[in-house]
Amino acid sequence: MQSYENNKTSITAEKKKTQDYIDYLTEYSKNSVKASIDPYNEARTELNWSIVTSTGHDDFEALLSGTNHADQITQAYVSYINSSIDYSSLASSLGIDKKILLELITVKGDYTINTVNVTVIGTSEEQTKKIADYISSQVAKNTSSIQEKYGEHTLVENKAATSTITDSGLVTTINDKMLSPNATMNDLLTKISTLQTTLATQQKSLSALSAPTAVSTTVEKDIVKYLMLGFAGGLAGMIVLLALIEVLSGKLLSEDDLSSGDGIKTLGIMPMRSSKKKLNKFDRCMMRRIDSSFGSSTEVSLAKTAANINTCAEGKKTLILVSGNMKQNVASLQASLQAINPEIQYLASSNIDANADELNKLGKADGVILVAERNVTKLSQLAKAAESVKNWKKPIVGSIIL
Numbered sequence: 561m562q563s564y565e566n567n568k569t570s571i572t573a574e575k576k577k578t579q580d581y582i583d584y585l586t587e588y589s590k591n592s593v594k595a596s597i598d599p600y601n602e603a604r605t606e607l608n609w610s611i612v613t614s615t616g617h618d619d620f621e622a623l624l625s626g627t628n629h630a631d632q633i634t635q636a637y638v639s640y641i642n643s644s645i646d647y648s649s650l651a652s653s654l655g656i657d658k659k660i661l662l663e664l665i666t667v668k669g670d671y672t673i674n675t676v677n678v679t680v681i682g683t684s685e686e687q688t689k690k691i692a693d694y695i696s697s698q699v700a701k702n703t704s705s706i707q708e709k710y711g712e713h714t715l716v717e718n719k720a721a722t723s724t725i726t727d728s729g730l731v732t733t734i735n736d737k738m739l740s741p742n743a744t745m746n747d748l749l750t751k752i753s754t755l756q757t758t759l760a761t762q763q764k765s766l767s768a769l770s771a772p773t774a775v776s777t778t779v780e781k782d783i784v785k786y787l788m789l790g791f792a793g794g795l796a797g798m799i800v801l802l803a804l805i806e807v808l809s810g811k812l813l814s815e816d817d818l819s820s821g822d823g824i825k826t827l828g829i830m831p832m833r834s835s836k837k838k839l840n841k842f843d844r845c846m847m848r849r850i851d852s853s854f855g856s857s858t859e860v861s862l863a864k865t866a867a868n869i870n871t872c873a874e875g876k877k878t879l880i881l882v883s884g885n886m887k888q889n890v891a892s893l894q895a896s897l898q899a900i901n902p903e904i905q906y907l908a909s910s911n912i913d914a915n916a917d918e919l920n921k922l923g924k925a926d927g928v929i930l931v932a933e934r935n936v937t938k939l940s941q942l943a944k945a946a947e948s949v950k951n952w953k954k955p956i957v958g959s960i961i962l
Contacts, residue, residue, distance in 0.1 A: 567789050568769055577764040582755045585748055594663045595681055595745040599730035605688035605722040609637065609697060613713035630674040631952075633710045635919060637676045637699065638669040640706065650691065663888040664691065670928070671951055681730075685722050692720050716722045750848065794947060802865060824946075825872060825958035828865025831856055832934060865898040865960060872957050873904065876926035880907040882945050883931040889962055890931050919952075927955045933962040 589595055613630045651658040654692075666679045678695055682688040696717065703715050722874055732738055732746040739749040771788060855863075873879060881897075883890045894908040907921045922928070928949045949956060 563771060563789055567767065571762055571766045571769070571849065575759065575766065577880070578755055578762060582752055582759065583787065583937055585752050585755070589745060589748045589752070591657065591660055591684060592663070592744065593660055593687075594730075594747075595748060597681065597727075597730060597742060597744075599727045599742050600732065600954070601724055602727040603682045603685045603688045603722070603724055604727070605680045605685070605692040605720055607680070607692050607720050608685050608718050609699070610716040610718065611637070611674040611676070611678045611713055613674075613711070613715060629711060630713070631671050633706065634669045634671055636706050636710055637715075638667055640702055640913075641665075641667045641676070641678060643694060644702075645695065647694075650694045652689070654690070661691070664688075665695070669925065669951060672879075675890050681727065685724065688723055692722075696720070712939070764929045778952065797872060822954060825868075826961065827868040827872060827958035828861060828931065829962045830858060830861050830865075830962045862896050862900060866897055867902070869957065870903065873927060876957070878905045878925050879927050879929055880909055880921055880925035881929050881931050881960070882909050882922075882949065883933075883937070889933060890905070893931060893960065893962070922949070922952055922954060925954060927957040929957050930959040 611630050611633050613633060647658050647661055651661040654661065662682050666681075668677050669675070670677060678692070680695075681686045684689070699715075699717075707713060730740055730743050732743045738746070739753070740746040770854045796952045869879070881890050881894055890908045890910055894906045897904075907925055909918050909921050911918060930942060930945060946956065
């Protein structure tokens with residue numbers, strides 16, 4: 561009886577999680593402006609500002625690191641538009657959620673010519689102009705505070721350009737299952753379809769469960785019944801788990817996720833768990849499938865990583881370890897590598913866009929090593945860090961996976 565109740569409770573709970581996520585994605589697909597855009601008739605408004613300043617404001621350390629005065633100001637405006645503008649009132653006036661609004665705004669800094677570029681997309685030109693005008697007014701209000709912090713400069717706003725275009729980046733690719741011409745909506749509908757299949761499987765598993773009779777006729781029948789119930793519950797749980805991991809995580813699950821398509825070398829892989837703890841044969845088999853460093857100690861993995869860095873660094877004297885908000889783990893890795901490899905100076909940053917101090921670290925480095933932790937680091941965080949590194953024209957030496 562207890563086994564039956566446990567299986568029923570487990571499957572029912574997983575079924576509720578799946579239904580809740582289907583409801584969330586369905587509601588989001590109805591409200592999302594980006595998902596409702598016709599990619600062949602996308603409204604777009606382009607804003608850009610030029611920053612004019614004198615190199616006389618550059619201090620000696622900034623000149624040595626390559627982080628000049630204009631670059632610092634450019635980054636300050638990019639950070640302000642991305643993180644400091646209060647978009648709540650604008651979202652309310654448009655009748656949409658703030659999160660939905662932010663999906664329509666892209667902000668980039670061009671550090672070669674020191675310009676700040678903002679792209680606003682939407683379903684109508686009136687909508688994109690309203691958003692762009694609001695951003696422009698907020699930047700104008702904040703110019704004096706950035707001048708006080710970073711020194712005198714002139715911010716020249718160029719005339720905004722609004723047009724209706726075909727957005728190839730928002731068009732569903734030919735290889736994908738075509739549920740919508742809009743790639744964002746297509747992705748949502750694909751996830752919902754997958755989850756609905758999972759939900760149906762969960763319902764079948766729940767229906768297959770039958771309550772045991774009060775008195776069993778034979779011990780043998782009871783054993784067979786409970787074994788079948790346990791197998792059905794375990795199989796359902798495994799199907800649910802695999803489906804949800806595939807659809808929901810968005811996280812780095814293995815080293816293949818980082819190195820498969822971006823050409824970044826993997827310099828080292830730390831074992832996910834201590835190999836000293838005794839495992840059964842099944843556990844060992846599963847660990848080898850998901851962890852290529854399984855069986856190695858952390859010390860051996862660190863030594864191999866340091867050797868690979870020496871080979872790939874090509875004479876670079878200062879390297880910075882960049883991660884997506886893993887301050888403690890990156891600091892520990894920095895200390896370990898520094899002890900093994902003292903001829904190279906290692907710096908660490910958990911968020912290079914956080915402030916000027918973090919940017920100065922990046923400016924001092926000859927190269928960058930991306931650090932990611934499996935089942936923790938989101939691929940979007942790594943992409944954002946890599947984009948910032950490219951903006952500063954710093955070479956990515958490779959990656960280390962924890």
